[in-house]
Structure formats: C-alpha cells, structure tokens
Amino acid sequence: MDAMDDQADYNGAAKVKERLERRRQARIEDVGRRKEAKESHAVAKESLDYFLRTFYGERAAIEELLSRSLDADQPAAAARSLEEAADKTLQLQKFLNDSMVFLNTYEQRQAQAALQKLQTSLTETREQALPKKRFAFRARAKASDPSPDQDDGAPEKCASTQVDEPPAAVQCGFSHISDEVLTKTASEVQKEDVLLSHLSNCKVRLYGNPSTLHLKHIDNCEILCGPVSTSVFVDHCQHSTLALACQQMRTHNTVDTRVYLHVTSRAIVEDCRGVSFAPFSWSYPALEEHFCASGLDPDRNNWDQVDDFNWLAAGTPSPNWAVIPEAERRTTWEA
Secondary structure, three states, X not given: OHHHHHHHHHHHHHHHHHHHHHHHHHXXXXXXXXXXXXXXXXXXHHHHHHHHHHHHHHHHHHHHHHHHHHHOOOHHHHHHHHHHXXXXXXXXXXXXXXHHHHOOHHHHHHHHHHHHHHXXXXXXXXXXXXXXXXXXXXXOOOOOOOXXXXXXXXXXXOOOEOOOOOHHHEOEEEEEEEOOEEEEOHHHHOOOEEEEEEEEOOEEEEOOOOOEEEEEEEEOOEEEEEEOOOEEEEEEEEOOEEEEEEOEEEEEOOEEEEEEEEEOOOEEEEOOEEEEEEEOOOOOOOHHHXXXXXXXXXXXXXXXXXXXXOOOOOOOOOOOEEEOOHHHOOOOOOO
C-alpha cells in the first residue's frame, strides 16, 4: 500500500512539473512573439521613415533639375538636365513600386499623386525649356504627278513633314489621316520624337529606333513601332492594336485597346478601361539592331507589370486592364 501511495505521489509530482514546464515554455514563446512583433514594427517604421526620406528627397532633387533646365543658357544644357530628371523620375517610380508592400493605402495614394505631379511638371518643363517643334504638312503627291515633291496646294492628308527648318527641329509623324497604310523607315525615325495624332482606320509601321513616341486621338488603328529609347505616351486611344517596345509606357483615357508590349520599367494606365496586354511579338529584319541602338534590354520585359493609378485596392487586381489569353494573342503581322 505504501508503495502504491509513493507511486501516486511521484506521478502527481511529475504532472505538476510537466504543467509548470509547459507554462514556462508558453511564457518564453509569448515573450518571443512580443519581441518579434516589436522588432517587426520597428523595422516597418524604419522602412517607412527611409521611404519617406528617400522618396521626397529624390523628388526635391528632380524639381531642382527641372528648375535648372529652365534657367539654362543653352538648349544643350537644358536637355542634359531634363534627361537626368527623366532618368531619376523612372528610378523614383521603380522605388515606389518596390516599396508598395509596406505602404498603407493613404501613403500609396500620396506618393503616386506626388509622382504624377512630378511627371506632369517634367513634360511641361520640357515644352518650356526646349525649342518647340513646328509642324508643316505637305499634300500627298498624286500618282500621275511627274515630281513627288510638287505641292498641289490642297490641305489633304499627308504622310510626311515638309522640311522648312533644319531637320533636327522638325518633328516626325502622321496627323489627321484616315484609311491609309503609313510607313516610316529607320532613317526617318532614328532618335526622333515621333507624334501620331488624329488617325482613324490606319495601319502604321515605324521601322527603327525613335527617341519618344506620342499617340494621341487614335481610333481603330494598328500601330507597330520599333524599340523606343525612352517613353511612349498614349492618350485618347480606342479600339486599336499597338505593338511597342520602350523604357516606360504611360496610357491615359484609353479604351478597348490591345497592347503587345516590351517595357523595361512598369507600364502605367490611368483613366482607362478594357486595355489588355501581351508580350511584344512584332518582328522585322533589323529589329535586333534597333534594340541595340535603343539601349533597351531585350531580355527584360515587364509587359504584365502594370500600375493603375485609379485602382489602389491592395491585393485586388484592377478591373481596367487584363492579360490577353495566349490562345488569342497575335504572333504574325502583315508588312
């Protein structure tokens, strides 16, 4: 009987000891969780503080570059400041994209609004600081005319700009044309700022390496362009198909448009709906050479990394853009 009592006492003591050990372990784990949460909070706060210092410090530096470009005595100096400001703005966009994981909705909205204002200032400053490029269109030559350069005086649709200024001061592009096939060669667009505006039911082929590309008021067109060294800006485009390669793409007021894209940063859409994306798939014989001339990395394509400035719901895809299903993508294009 005594042996049984001793065994019971031993078992009871063991259970008490076991309970005490579990409590001790639970306290240790609780302390560890609290410490980890405190450290995580400190890291998040430190990350946010670093983001705010860096983001708004870089914004101030870019604004200083824009101010310097306006004060420059020579267009070349203004152009250098603007180029540096544009590069820094792209880097700031990437920094913001990479920081989204720890920013709340309010901070995201504030930073995106500041960046958008900065990009608008960059565009406006470029227009003020650099000489404006004038357009002077000539009428399309008739097939029966002996001289393709003869002007019949009619303000009809045209395919090229009249060179009445030094070539560097004339902007390249097509404007106010319907139902045409329009082409620019590599020599015509090389390092040029290209503008396509007020086109409807047109097929456009730009073979070469423009510096920038602006698309404005495009309706039911197919536009294919070689690698653009810097930015593509799309505004008021509808029911169209675009194939573009660039460093940055910004799209505004665009609906029901398919974009076959190669972009080395992240595409931006704003006030858009029904825009869909797929990888760039247009090809022509000198494409590899033009990629090299553009400075774009042909192996780096963020075609499906799209930021919608009208959609800030974290974790929920924007309803304004989509990925084109593989079975529906274009792989061949008419010349």
